[in-house]
Amino acid sequence: MIGLITGLFGWRPAIAPVNLSAPVYSQETIERGRTLAAAGDCFVCHTAPGGARGTGGRAMETPFGTVFTTNLTPDAGTGLGSWSFSAFQRAMREGLSRDGKHLYPAFPYTAFAKTSDDDLQALYAYLMSQPAVRAETPKAQMRFPFNLRPLMAGWNALHLDAQPYQADRTQSIEWNRGAYLVQGLGHCGACHTPRDATGAEKTGGAFLSGAMIDGWEAPALTTVSKAAVPWDADAFYRYLRHGHSPRHGSAGGPMSEVVGELQALPDEDIRAMATYLASFNAPSPAPAELDAVARQAVARAAQSQSTLLGPAQRMFETACAACHHDGDGPTVLGLNRPLALSSKLSSDRPDNLIRTILEGVREPATREIGFMQGFGDVLSDTQIAELATYLRARYAPQAPAWTDLPSHVARVRQKPGH
Ligand code: HEC
Ligand code: HEC
Ligand code: HEC
Incomplete structure (x- = not known):
């Protein structure tokens, strides 16, 4: 009976806290863990804007409410300081906190479960080698019934495969x-x-x-x-x-x-x-053929340009063209890759284009990529919609025009990306 009740309510035991003393991991293992933490973006999610690295508190909006990332530093009270390796391994494979509480899948444990024990050890070693910082995690604000964490037991039964990755012998x-x-x-x-x-x-x-x-x-x-x-x-x-x-x-x-x-x-x-x-894509043609496809896309954009004279074209020439041309002028900033090659222009959805115009490129991924200011403050929704209509017609003439752009711009502007 007790088994049935605890099973129904998704009860899972706590794993006893441990007192971690001297580090037992080699420098090499810790270094491997650092690379694995980067592969898993641990510190992207577990750092709040302006907060100390790895101390959590970043809000994650889900359709079911808001959940906050936790403190991954080895602080005993508020972080992983009292977590044994088994507790960490269980969290990564089964989505359970040390005290047995179910975690929400905004923490991508359904993917992390695939990680080998060896790699989990290295990750753990790295996390435990970081400076301990005290930082309380804000309480999740999930809507009923999602605020009932034990319900995640049922969700996990349906969606979680807690087995590490199994190699496919037919592949390299x-x-x-x-x-x-x-x-x-x-x-x-x-x-x-x-x-x-x-x-x-x-x-x-x-x-x-x-x-x-x-x-x-x-x-x-x-x-x-x-x-x-x-x-x-x-x-x-x-x-x-x-x-x-x-x-x-x-x-x-x-x-x-x-x-x-x-x-x-x-x-x-x-x-x-x-x-x-x-391997999820069609076997690709030779690089020379792909280069030819790219050249055609740029040429198509140049052709369609001549048919698109009007206010939006002038807006583009004034506000954008100094930096964005198709390889026929000086590169002012960044790469200046022809816009005809960007998925932001050829996608079914205008969201990434609108967001880039509104917010710019503020934190380029790497140094070669340039910085671009956002135009959210200087262009109205109507202007951005006109500009997006023009950009689509010029740079993705093969694709159907986007519809309802003014309402898309309003929608994208309303909810800032992070
Ligand atoms: C996409 C964002 C995201 C990424 C990436 C991420 N986490 Fe988390 N993690 C979360 C969230 C959100 C929670 C809290 C879930 C909750 O409260 O139910 C969490 C919780 C945890 C917990 C449970 C802590 C506790 O006190 O219960 C551990 C352990 C953890 N993450 C480790 C990691 C590690 C290690 C990595 C990198 C391999 C990582 N996380 C990457 C979002 C993320
Ligand atoms: C001062 C230079 C500058 C101006 C002006 C500018 N941009 Fe950019 N833009 C950049 C840089 C730099 C990037 C980042 C990519 C790169 O390095 O080429 C970028 C990126 C973009 C991207 C993403 C491209 C991709 O690779 O996916 C789009 C779309 C874009 N800009 C549109 C615009 C539009 C529309 C305007 C005018 C409203 C504009 N930009 C004005 C410099 C500029
Ligand atoms: C936090 C969310 C997130 C994660 C995690 C993520 N991506 Fe992305 N990815 C995006 C977004 C958003 C874009 C669109 C970026 C843009 O166009 O500027 C993108 C774009 C891409 C593109 C370019 C697609 C195109 O047509 O332009 C590739 C390739 C890609 N991601 C691969 C990966 C791989 C591989 C991983 C895992 C290692 C990954 N992504 C993990 C959000 C993510």
């Missing part, structure tokens, strides 16, 4: 390494895979097929991608390594933080992820 070692990182610590699906009504990532063909996250569109990375030039392994590699690649746009919004963290990973890991991602 490199592909498997990429799958391990993309599905596991990289939690790429947390942003790039659409979710169902319960907040679980859809499976099968929906994996990495594109989704909205924090007001940004995380585009499809598979055959359903709307990119002007098909993605291949080399382009994925360059984008993840440098935040941009010659045949595509640059990484902005939340993806710039991801790319920033990926800088810590060795080249082999980035290449492995690229190899894995490429």
